[in-house]
Amino acid sequence: MFAKRLLAVVVPALLASAPTAHAGVSLIGIGQLAGTDLSGLVQDKLENGVAQNIVGGLGSAIAWAGGDTFLMTPDRGPNAEPWNSTVDDTTSWIPRFQTVSLGLASASFSAGSVTTLTPTLTATTLLSSSTPLNYGSAPVLTGGNGQHYFTGRSDAFAAGQSTNSDNARLDLEGIRVAANGQSVFISDEYGPYVYQFDKATGNRIAAFALPAKFAVSKLSSQGNTEISGNTSGRVANKGMEGLAITPDGKTLVGIMQSPLLQDGGTDASTVRIVTIDIASGKVTHEYAYKLDNIGTATKPKYPTVSEIVAINDHEFIVDERDGKGLGDGSNAAVKRLYKIDLAGATDVSTLTGAAALASAAVGKSLFVDLVALFTANGFTPATIPAKIEGLAFGSDVLVDGVLQHTLLVANDNDFLDTVGGLANPSRIFVLGVTGDMLPTYSAQQIPEPASLSLAALGLGGLLLRRRKA
Template sequence: MKKVLFFLALVILISSCDLIEDHIGTPDPGIPPKSVLQKNVQYPLPFNVLGTLENNVEIRNGGFGSAATAHPTHEGEFYAITDRGPNTNFLDGKKFPVSDYIPRIGHYAVNSDAEIVLLEEILLKDPYGNPISGIPNPEGKGATGEIPYDIAGNQIPFDDFGMDAEGLVALKDGTFWVSDEYGPHIVHYSATGVELERISPIGVNEGNGGRKLPAVYAKRRANRGMEGLAITPDERVLVGIMQSTMHNPESIRADITRIVTLDLYTGSTKQYLYRQQKANLSNSEIVALSNTKFLVVERDGNFAGAEAAQKHIYEIDVSVATDVSGADDASEFGLMIDGKTIEQSSWEELDAAGIVPVEKELVADLVALNGYSHDKLEGFWLIDNHTIGCLNDDDFAVSDEDGDGTIEQKILPGTDDVDASSLYLIHLD
């Protein structure tokens, strides 16, 4: 496929700053999804086109697959969130072809025609009501070391309130909690998307008061931060999962990831370890079944059919796991084991120190179930204790396969189909 250089003219067709006020479709209230949706069948989400490059490569909005969560009171409705917007690798950072893109929450419903209907978009805003961007944070505010550039290759300013949103929780009071890959931050947003509180690791965003995450979480690997966020059924405890092994202290690619819990009543935190099937996989979503049991996505970045792919969902139990918080949440490297960080330690060394990871049991293999064709299984909506709705991140329908700053359409291997954020109904044993 012919590649298109980023500096080619981008024709903006639809402003990313516009809130969609009109429904794209009219839902039938209270439609049980299982009554109209078939299992293991693809149901694409509706999208707009943000812009088109010269050889018809579309940038789509799209992108509503970084996380999903059930509407807390309306059956047949769910929310999904975008990440920081379309981007590719460039020099020492990222190029943003739609640099004013505003991360947003989509509110969806299922109608009687078995269609996914977009009801509204909720644009994320800073505490003053100004739309934020997906541009990285500056030093001291959650910087990842990524330098932002616009489509012409010009460096652009950092955004103190920028979010690379990846985890989403909807509360019964209409507000949202969102986790991200920068700080990492956990941010509380109002029903209209205005920031109410930003919780960051100790040492990040100091001076803003309030609750904090343990300092070690600032060691997250760039672009693999807090990828999933859940809340216990009593809406008391937030539970975040890191995508991959943290760089603690150096660049490490292992099979150890961390789960952190934050009690919203007391502000206290706990930490648990998750053992991946192999090094460098991604934990892309977490959803609560109870106060101690959760569903977790564990995946690779492969497309099914092109090569062996893993898109697994596990049930985990944190009640049997060891809290690895240590004595001091302000410790830069967290709990140490014989002079080594947890990430530097082997499972044999951790076992000898009496550290037990969460229990995990495979409950769904999406490649085995339906040949799941997408690379990024990143969100799911818990419909009931035997059914979930899975969503993929389509990267706004563009890709940068060689990592050299060029852009092309994201096509599913072996097909002519553009990758699209889609819902699949999955039965769990």
């Protein structure tokens, strides 16, 4: 096994004993990741000068892979450094997931204190297709073993619907592990798409088609241009942000970050949830989820959804947040986890428009206010990460000898190690949840993961060929 120990330093002040912000949910651990990954991409830098193997942005999604193993993904790569506004400063970053051993199994947890975790990166898996992809005007990325790699470049598409699965551009936003532990499901914002990849090789093995209402027909490498050119479909950069899998491994549940254009776009209140039967590959239901109004009654303003995770086959936790906090140079105000139940919820497949969706939205109840929880544990609104995006349940742990569930919360730092003079790491926050808070919780049963190596991932002697399309 090729393993790499990564930075795991937590500001001591944040570890001081402090009361929890919600009875039954407490902050019990924090770890963080930085450095370089195990992709083997060391020969070239990206168009903006950033290294291709930089570790960052990991909290875009996190998934439990069994035991003490988790998969984490950045989204479309480092694009905070300006270099070309015609492609929204996106780069030829190859989408990937990182395999991480978090250290939960060996950690000791006590009520009223926060344990420092030291995650270990054990593998990096690049995502590819065995068949050619549409790279548009972006560089073509192929490997020495016949791989056609996906890319973060926003111009890597052909004419037609945005849901064309042959398009090379990929913006990872959700990841879940299949029931047998051998493959992963990933949701994307560009399409939006839901793809299935072989967990060991990163090769795509299936694509799940979403209804045409989610696609846009006038594509652009600039998000704002794409938004203004369409009246129907997903809002650019606000596609399928969250993805859950039911504990039985039979159903995927995806949620949009913002309302579709025909449902009012970012000015509206209600996003769509879709359920996909994995065996048939078909979308089976659509539901509506209403966002909080964080503005006023006369001037509404709405946050976005970043993730959804399954409690059981019908109950879920949804991550609803603003974009404020560390990374944005502002103060965090809204980072809330809500509990929803889709049993008996109204199917909105035939409904269109903001008012129709809002009136049919599923009920929700506050599970935990993360701003309150984090400030009770030494953070300030200015040091709470702006982009709390990843959610995953992990294995149960003992807290003062009492068994608790773990709920992992991860942030996307946009590959920016510092912001405004403040450290801005990719953090993993471990929440301890008492059994009474989730009496109906059912853990996904995933086989223990086998050891992975660069050779097993097909990355030994990787030759990356880059040419202009």
